């Protein structure tokens with residue numbers, strides 16, 4: 001039984017691809033893999049009690065992504081960091097509070113939680129406006145678990161992976177033998193130790209040219225091969241990257257992701273939850 005299913009809802013950089021007003025070869029490509037919404041992922045982890053549904057980030061394309069991929073349930077949201085392209089769709093979580101009317105727990109590091117409180121205080125602090133999305137904010141600095149909001153006792157253990165995005169502290173997340181790190185240009189040694197024995201690693205790979213706050217394909221390849229990930233998929237690509245030829249040139253086990261790519265990870269989530 002596949003115990004974890006991850007769908008990449010968006011794999012593009014902060015502008016999305018095509019870029020507004022651009023007529024370059026990638027922006028005018030007819031290959032659907034060259035159309036990239038802003039980065040987000042939806043994970044369904046099967047426990048013996050039932051499925052737990054996790055969302056990583058809620059960017060500006062979240063509503064469109066939820067409709068496209070038929071996302072009916074959300075048990076918790078894992079925030080990587082507070083840049084616009086990862087948080088601004090937060091209000092579109094509102095329909096997930098119609099039934100059940102329970103809060104959706106949101107998990108973030110101190111920097112991201114502080115920013116969410118400043119920019120979305122009407123949700124997280126005040127909470128009195130009628131019809132508001134019901135969220136609870138949880139500042140995390142170590143492994144945590146997310147339970148179901150839909151009437152069963154299943155829960156999934158999540159390990160945050162601290163990393164750097166220029167001057168910013170960001171989080172990647174590991175669930176079983178799947179890990180997701182977007183918007184990173186450095187992964188400290190302690191965090192590399194948390195990325196061993198992965199079936200699937202989703203990793204920031206912005207473009208070929210160096211960037212101050214994102215990995216290039218070569219840098220991301222070095223990290224993926226260094227931790228020995230069985231398969232790695234790059235995300236957050238710009239419009240300088242044509243999918244077909246770039247993907248074909250990557251080493252074995254390293255791939256360019258694309259919107260809608262769904263990955264199945266055979267794993268024993270229960271064993272992981274119990275910390276065995």
Ligand SMILES: [Zn+2]
Pocket residue numbers: 013014039083085086183236
């Ligand atoms: Zn981003």
Ligand SMILES: [Zn+2]
Pocket residue numbers: 018019022023024025026027028239
């Ligand atoms: Zn372009």
Ligand SMILES: [Zn+2]
Pocket residue numbers: 081083165183
């Ligand atoms: Zn960012």
